[in-house]
Amino acid sequence: MNKFDVTTIPTELIEQIRNAEHLVVLTGAGVSAESGIPTFRDAMTGLWENYRAEELASAGGFRKSPPLVWGWYEWRRNMVLQAKPNPAHEALAKLATKVPRFTLVTQNVDNLHERAGSIDVLHLHGSLHSPRCFACARPYVFDSTIPPEINEEKSIEPPRCSHCGGKIRPGVVWFGELLPEKIFQQAEGAAGKCDVMLVIGTSGLVFPAANIPSIAIHNKAITVQINPTSTDFDSSVTYNLIGKAGEILPAMMELL
Numbered sequence: 091m092n093k094f095d096v097t098t099i100p101t102e103l104i105e106q107i108r109n110a111e112h113l114v115v116l117t118g119a120g121v122s123a124e125s126g127i128p129t130f131r132d133a134m135t136g137l138w139e140n141y142r143a144e145e146l147a148s149a150g151g152f153r154k155s156p157p158l159v160w161g162w163y164e165w166r167r168n169m170v171l172q173a174k175p176n177p178a179h180e181a182l183a184k185l186a187t188k189v190p191r192f193t194l195v196t197q198n199v200d201n202l203h204e205r206a207g208s209i210d211v212l213h214l215h216g217s218l219h220s221p222r223c224f225a226c227a228r229p230y231v232f233d234s235t236i237p238p239e240i241n242e243e244k245s246i247e248p249p250r251c252s253h254c255g256g257k258i259r260p261g262v263v264w265f266g267e268l269l270p271e272k273i274f275q276q277a278e279g280a281a282g283k284c285d286v287m288l289v290i291g292t293s294g295l296v297f298p299a300a301n302i303p304s305i306a307i308h309n310k311a312i313t314v315q316i317n318p319t320s321t322d323f324d325s326s327v328t329y330n331l332i333g334k335a336g337e338i339l340p341a342m343m344e345l346l
Contacts, residue, residue: 093330096337103329104345106312107286112191114284115182116302120291122198124336125173148265156257157245163260164246167218170200179206181339188346193280197292197299199262212273214299216262225256281305286312290335294322
């Protein structure tokens with residue numbers, strides 16, 4: 091493993107990115123955190139520290155108390171809509187225009203990549219902005235883009251499905267649920283065929299998403315980790331760039 095920071099990005103890495111035929115990016119909560127969005131565990135504060143995560147992020151928790159769960163997710167949705175894409179999001183949108191083929195895979199549910207200009211993002215864990223019916227799974231469209239001002243203590247009765255009358259649930263992947271099969275297959279396929287992969291702001295502890303970099307590593311792709319802290323990928327990636335994505339990615343784009 092080679093360790094670098096924003097001041098020592100190696101020229102050979104820049105050349106490898108410049109010559110890449112298919113570049114894949116996997117982003118995690120660390121990228122959103124640079125926009126001021128708490129990670130899931132960090133968000134479990136105040137009133138919410140009295141609940142287990144499974145009570146707020148599971149089908150069982152929703153069945154037990156739909157207003158509690160819906161209210162918490164509406165609070166989160168309000169929070170992310172007030173956040174803005176950071177330089178890392180913006181740099182990735184630009185990077186997509188520099189290579190013949192680009193695949194962006196994210197574990198984040200906030201849609202900040204799209205707001206920065208990225209398209210065709212593969213959302214492994216769903217999106218706060220794509221709710222669906224808990225009963226029939228039909229998509230639901232919010233009446234308003236911006237949810238009402240609420241605090242984290244507010245319970246809200248979820249809306250009802252116009253087709254079957256079922257309760258609308260958040261469009262995220264909960265504990266005990268499988269990742270969206272088609273999207274996960276696309277992510278795995280891209281990882282198996284790429285020649286360069288960037289792994290950004292992810293701890294490598296959330297499976298099966300954490301398996302995706304291993305596929306690229308196994309297939310001898312150039313792998314680059316961008317993270318301010320150590321992770322399980324430290325010993326296996328080709329390059330380890332230590333620092334904030336919002337600093338390293340813009341610097342990388344300048345070199346490109």
